[in-house]
């Protein structure tokens with residue numbers, strides 16, 4: 234079955250695993266697009282073969298990175314919409330499902346941005362961690378509303394996604410100060426809002442985001458700086474409603490300690506978790522396309538959105 238998988242899928246899977254394509258929403262978008270391309274190019278002659286091919290493609294995409302729940306949420310959306318008696322009907326349903334998913338994602342990000350922008354006042358300084366398109370949508374909308382926003386950007390070791398955030402903000406003419414992650418507490422005194430994204434939101438309102446978010450949130454709370462998480466409902470983790478926990482990705486040790494530096498030091502253990510969990514009590518608001526929520530209340534919306542969720546995923550069948 235593997236041989237029928239289109240290069241668009243294998244390339245997307247490689248790019249996601251290597252983080253050439255990264256960020257929870259962008260990963261979901263790329264995965265849906267890849268399924269659409271698989272459907273378009275499929276040479277399957279029977280409905281069974283077509284379905285099996287799409288499921289294999291979805292599985293391949295699913296196995297790339299474990300934490301951002303937007304990825305399985307995207308795959309589930311497209312696979313649940315796969316309908317038809319004959320190959321041509323199935324093909325159209327997958328192509329249209331992928332297009333519709335990507336359109337909804339864009340709308341959600343824009344709606345969320347308008348809501349998040351309302352929390353920002355003219356002249357505010359935000360502090361960011363990592364690079365989040367959902368978080369940046371809030372800034373973009375605030376700028377469009379005529380507000381002046383400045384940013385303190387944490388560089389975000391080890392992969393320095395803060396540079397991507399800084400570049401985007403500078404393209405929008407936002408004044409940017411880049412700091413090392415360890416300087417965050419000092420600069421919270423100059424910060425009006427901590428604004429971060431999320432890779433997954435658990436049913437209890439915990440926020441799973443780039444490693445370092447939880448420490449930032451604890452420090453911000455101690456300093457009295459509000460913490461706003463921009464996360465479209467695509468980031469809600471349905472499995473956490475039934476007691477599953479969110480797997481935290483452990484990445485390559487060489488991202489932290491390259492082999493030559495390691496050889497200098499000697500025999501050490503290196504741990505490189507990509508994400509951490511911020512408990513709901515350190516988060517002031519989760520901003521979604523459906524409105525802003527105190528973290529403890531997201532479970533109500535999750536039940537509404539994922540009421541029919543069961544752990545038996547369509548690509549596992």
Ligand SMILES: O=P(O)(O)OC[C@H]1O[C@H](OP(=O)(O)O)[C@H](O)[C@@H]1O
Pocket residue numbers: 255256257258259362363364365366367368394429430431432442443507
């Ligand atoms: O969906 P958007 O808001 O773009 O990004 C959400 C999150 O995805 C990123 O993870 P990584 O850099 O892929 O490990 C960051 O943790 C960021 O906050």
